[in-house]
Amino acid sequence: xxxxxxxxxxxxxxxxxxxxxxxxxxxxxxxxxxxxxxxxxxxxxxxxxxxxxxxxxxxxxxxxxxxxxxxxxxxxxxxxxxxxxxxxxxxxxxxxxxxxxxxxxxxxxxxxxxxxxxxxxxxxxxxxxxxxxxxxxxxxxxxxxxxxxxxxxxxxxxxxxxxxxxxxxxxxxxxxxxxxxxxxxxxxxxxxxxxx
Numbered sequence: 001x002x003x004x005x006x007x008x009x010x011x012x013x014x015x016x017x018x019x020x021x022x023x024x025x026x027x028x029x030x031x032x033x034x035x036x037x038x039x040x041x042x043x044x045x046x047x048x049x050x051x052x053x054x055x056x057x058x059x060x061x062x063x064x065x066x067x068x069x070x071x072x073x074x075x076x077x078x079x080x081x082x083x084x085x086x087x088x089x090x091x092x093x094x095x096x097x098x099x100x101x102x103x104x105x106x107x108x109x110x111x112x113x114x115x116x117x118x119x120x121x122x123x124x125x126x127x128x129x130x131x132x133x134x135x136x137x138x139x140x141x142x143x144x145x146x147x148x149x150x151x152x153x154x155x156x157x158x159x160x161x162x163x164x165x166x167x168x169x170x171x172x173x174x175x176x177x178x179x180x181x182x183x184x185x186x187x188x189x190x191x192x193x194x195x196x
Contacts, residue, residue: 131192138186
C-alpha cells in the first residue's frame with residue numbers, strides 16, 4: 001500500500017485519508033495495539049463494544065440533562081419554590097435526582113405523584129423501580145419510611161410508605177401527609193434508577 005500526497009495537500013492510501021486540516025478517515029476495520037491518547041471528541045454513532053462484539057457488549061447511548069419535576073395528580077396546581085431534576089442515561093438505565101419544594105398546595109388534594117421524568121419507563125415484564133426519598137421538612141410525623149416508585153410504562157412516579165398491616169404493606173402518600181394539609185412548605189429529594 002503506497003501513500004500518495006495529492007495536489008491539495010491530502011495524504012491518501014487504500015481506505016485511508018489525512019485531510020489538509022488534519023482530519024483522518026479510515027475505511028474498514030482499524031486495529032490498534034498498545035495505548036492510545038485522544039484529546040478531542042470521539043464519536044461512535046453505532047455504539048462502543050466493550051469486552052466483546054455482540055449486542056450485549058455494545059453501549060449505544062449516553063446522555064446527560066435536566067428536567068422539571070412537578071406534582072401532576074392534585075386537583076389544584078401547587079406553588080413551587082424549587083423544581084430541580086437532573087439525569088444521566090447510560091444504555092437503557094436512567095439515573096435521576098429530584099429536589100422539589102412547594103410553598104403551598106393551594107388547597108389541592110390527591111396522591112403525591114411526580115411527573116416530568118425525562119423518559120418513559122420500560123413496561124416489559126411489569127418491572128418495579130424504586131428509590132429513596134428524603135423528606136426534608138413539611139411532612140407529618142407519621143410520614144416515615146417513604147419510597148418512590150416509577151410507574152410502569154409512564155414518566156411519573158408515586159410516593160409510598162411502607163406500613164405493616166396495611167393490607168399490602170404500603171400506602172400511597174397524599175396531601176394529608178403534608179403538614180397543615182399542604183398549606184405549609186414541604187420539601188423532598190429523590191434518587192433512583194429505572195429502565196427505559
